Amino acid sequence: MFKDVAHEYVHMATSPGQIRHLVDRAIRIALSERTVTAIIIPNDLQSQPAVEQPPHAHGTIHSGVGYSHPRIAPHEDDLKRAAAVLNEGERVAILVGAGALNATDEVIQVAEKLGAGVAKALLGRAALPDDLPFVTGSIGLLGTNPSWEMMSNCDTLLMIGSGFPYSEFLPEEGQARGVQIDIDGRQVSMRYPMEVNLIGDSATTLQALLPHLKQKSDRSWREHIEKSVAQWWEVLEERAMTDADPVNPQRVFWELSPKLPDNCILTSDSGSAANWYARDLKLRRGMMASLSGGLATMGNGVPYAIAAKFAYPERVAIAMVGDGAMQMNGNAELVTIAKYWQRWSDPRLIIMVLNNQDLNQVTWEMRVMEGDPKYEASQNLPDFPYADYAEMIGLKGIKVTESEALSGAWDRALNADRPVVLEVKTDPNIPPIPPHIKREQAQAYMSALMHGDPDALGTVKASFKQFAREFIPKSRKH
Numbered sequence: 001m002f003k004d005v006a007h008e009y010v011h012m013a014t015s016p017g018q019i020r021h022l023v024d025r026a027i028r029i030a031l032s033e034r035t036v037t038a039i040i041i042p043n044d045l046q047s048q049p050a051v052e053q054p055p056h057a058h059g060t061i062h063s064g065v066g067y068s069h070p071r072i073a074p075h076e077d078d079l080k081r082a083a084a085v086l087n088e089g090e091r092v093a094i095l096v097g098a099g100a101l102n103a104t105d106e107v108i109q110v111a112e113k114l115g116a117g118v119a120k121a122l123l124g125r126a127a128l129p130d131d132l133p134f135v136t137g138s139i140g141l142l143g144t145n146p147s148w149e150m151m152s153n154c155d156t157l158l159m160i161g162s163g164f165p166y167s168e169f170l171p172e173e174g175q176a177r178g179v180q181i182d183i184d185g186r187q188v189s190m191r192y193p194m195e196v197n198l199i200g201d202s203a204t205t206l207q208a209l210l211p212h213l214k215q216k217s218d219r220s221w222r223e224h225i226e227k228s229v230a231q232w233w234e235v236l237e238e239r240a241m242t243d244a245d246p247v248n249p250q251r252v253f254w255e256l257s258p259k260l261p262d263n264c265i266l267t268s269d270s271g272s273a274a275n276w277y278a279r280d281l282k283l284r285r286g287m288m289a290s291l292s293g294g295l296a297t298m299g300n301g302v303p304y305a306i307a308a309k310f311a312y313p314e315r316v317a318i319a320m321v322g323d324g325a326m327q328m329n330g331n332a333e334l335v336t337i338a339k340y341w342q343r344w345s346d347p348r349l350i351i352m353v354l355n356n357q358d359l360n361q362v363t364w365e366m367r368v369m370e371g372d373p374k375y376e377a378s379q380n381l382p383d384f385p386y387a388d389y390a391e392m393i394g395l396k397g398i399k400v401t402e403s404e405a406l407s408g409a410w411d412r413a414l415n416a417d418r419p420v421v422l423e424v425k426t427d428p429n430i431p432p433i434p435p436h437i438k439r440e441q442a443q444a445y446m447s448a449l450m451h452g453d454p455d456a457l458g459t460v461k462a463s464f465k466q467f468a469r470e471f472i473p474k475s476r477k478h
Contacts, residue, residue: 002040005036005295006035006036006038007035008030008035008036008037009025009026009029009030009035009037009038010037010038010039010040011025011026011038011039011040012041012042013039013040013041013042013045014042014045015045015051016045016048016049016050016051017051017054017060017061018061019041019050019051020051020052020053020054020063021054021061021062021063022039023039024063024065025037026038026039027065027067028066028067031067031069032067032069034184069201071204072183072199072200072201072204073200073204073208074198074199074200076208078196078198079198079205079209079212080212081195081196082179082196082198082209083209083212083213085156085177085178085179085195085196086114086156086158086213087212087213087214088177089114089154089155089156089176089177090155090156090218091154091155091156092114092116092154092155092156092158093116093119093154093156093157093158093176094107094114094116094117094157094159094160095119095120095121095139095151095158095159095160095164095170096118096119096120096121096124096127096128096159096160096161096162097120097124097127097159097160097161097162097163097164098123098124098127098161098162098293099124099160099161099181099182099202100124100127100128100160100162100202101124101126101127101161102202102203103160103161103202104127104128104129104285106203106206106207106210107127107128107160107202107206108128108132109206109210110158110206110209110210110213111134113210113213113214113215113216114158114216115216115218115219115222116134116158116221116222117134117135117146117150117221117222117225117226117229118132118134118135118136119135119136119137119139119143119146119147119151120135120136120137120139121138121140121162121163121164121293122138122140122142122278122293123162123290123294124161124162125138125277125278125283125289125290126266126283126287126288126289126290129282129283129285130282130283130284131282131284133226133229133230134222134225134226134229135229136150136225136228136229136232137229137232137279138279139151139164139169140164140169141166141432141434141435142274142275142278142432142434143169143278143279143434144232144279144435145228145232145235145435146225146232147169147435148435148436150225150228151169151170151171152171154171154175154176155175155176155177156176156177157171157176157177157178157179157192158178158179158180158181159178159179159180159181159191159192160180160181160202161181161182161183161202162182163182163187163190163191164191165191167191170191170192171192173193176192178194178195179194179195179196179197179198180192180196180198181198181200181202181205181206182197182198182199183199183201183202184199185197185199236250236254236279236280237254240253240254240280241254243403244403244426244427244429244430245427245429246401246402246425246427247400247401247402247403247424247426247427248403248427249272249273249276249356249424249426249427249430250276250279250430251403251406252276252354252406252424252426253276253277253279253280253281253320254280255406255407256281256352257280257281257282258282259407259410259411259414260281260282260283260287260318261316262286262287263286263287263288263315264288264316264317264318265287265288265289265308265312265315265316265317265318266281266288266289266290266317266318266320267289267290267291267300267301267304267305267308267317267318267319267320268289268291268319268320269291269292269299269302269319269320269321269322269325270291270292270296270297270298270325270361271298271322271324271325271359271360271361272322272356272364272432273301273320273322274291274361275361275432276320277289277291277320288308290304291304298324298325298328299325299328299329300325301319301320301325302319302325302329302333302334302351303329303333305317305319305349306333306336306340306349309340309341309344309349310340313343313344313345314344314345315346316349316350316414317348317349317350318349318350318352319349319350319351319352320352321351321352321353322353322354322356322359322360322361323353323355323358323381323386324358324359324360324381326351326353326384326386327381327382327384330351330353331384331386331389334351334389334393334395334421335393337349337351337395337419338393338395338419341395341418341419347416347417347418347419348414348419348420349419349420350413350414350419350420350421351390351420351421351422352413352422353386353421353422353423353424354424354426355383355386355423355424355425355426356426356427356428357380357381357382357383357428358379358380359378359379360428361432362379363379363428364432366379373454374454386399386423387399387421387422387423389421390419390420394418395419395420395421396413396418396419396420397420397421397423398412398420398422398423399424399425400422400423400424400425401425406424409422409424
């Protein structure tokens with residue numbers, strides 16, 4: 001059962017003498033491989049006397065504690081080959097992921113030298129601040145038009161610490177020359193046929209690569225990217241401020257964005273909340289952010305935020321989740337918060353719930369991917385008083401049913417003296433518009449609406465408003 005996720009190390013103990021060794025190995029492998037490990041301890045074994053030290057005898061297994069990450073860097077010849085590819089490119093695009101989270105300065109320096117734009121995979125959301133004019137934002141179905149346009153028109157791709165899986169959002173094969181940096185050799189050239197693969201830590205590798213890179217004098221590619229990014233933020237604001245019934249979910253995130261406390265920690269759940277988390281928040285330097293990017297697992301948002309508060313009790317944590325995830329496990333985790341919050345030096349933990357009574361992401365996937373109308377029996381969720389429930393267990397509850405109340409509600413939540421559940425009644429018919437709409441997706445969407453979707457009228461109205469200022473990305477040569 002654990003093998004799919006904990007495939008690097010999953011073992012069941014069969015005798016007390018194994019325990020110390022199994023624990024040491026599990027922790028060391030988890031740190032070394034950046035993965036999940038698992039130990040299974042049967043019930044009857046748990047009651048047996050512990051073996052603090054295995055005997056000094058034939059066949060016994062010993063272990064020791066401790067692990068420190070090594071400094072891994074590519075060979076000089078490989079760095080020179082990579083630099084040659086990047087220096088020859090006229091339209092360089094950079095994609096960063098979780099592996100670049102500790103290489104912010106180095107990525108900025110490389111982007112400045114190469115005149116490149118930088119897109120971010122979801123797990124690399126905090127790798128670069130969004131206030132940099134050349135940061136195009138997220139990539140993929142939840143991504144931005146500038147990221148799509150940059151990947152469609154680049155002639156050189158530099159991937160840094162990312163295993164972004166959706167290759168249709170990367171350049172077409174043969175369009176661009178590629179360089180990839182990853183600490184794990186198993187990850188390179190999986191998503192795009194790279195010309196040079198550099199195995200090493202992102203920051204260390206970029207530091208070694210920088211002296212070999214030439215400053216590009218032609219900045220037309222960069223200027224185009226920056227113009228596209230500026231226009232995109234205008235589009236997002238206009239979409240967020242569009243009327244909805246009752247509250248536009250994009251506006252929930254847009255109103256939060258300028259109010260984000262310094263060094264806050266953001267978590268998002270899988271679902272439609274992830275769309276707006278990916279696009280509408282402007283992260284600043286020093287913030288941390290994560291979601292279940294590898295497994296797309298529902299129900300992770302609240303536990304992630306609780307873990308953040310235990311790891312960093314002095315920092316504000318904000319979880320952005322849907323009502324489906326809250327009904328799966330989030331409501332139960334509020335009891336955990338109520339039990340422990342007074343231990344934290346800064347008590348501020350905000351759980352923002354998009355209450356639209358719909359398993360919204362799946363509803364839209366059914367419409368756009370399969371052409372199926374919303375199936376109410378599986379998609380409708382019961383209404384639950386999230387804010388009232390928070391008050392019942394000693395937390396603060398805030399409920400918003402009107403768009404104009406959002407700004408003040410966020411202010412009250414961010415200045416509360418205890419954890420807050422901010423419940424917002426949002427419109428489930430606001431479409432999560434992908435950066436590039438394929439003909440078959442448009443046809444599927446129309447088929448769903450024409451074949452009995454119960455929310456067809458509201459969906460058509462909301463979609464029309466959202467497309468009012470849509471920038472259709474086109475291939476351009478620079």
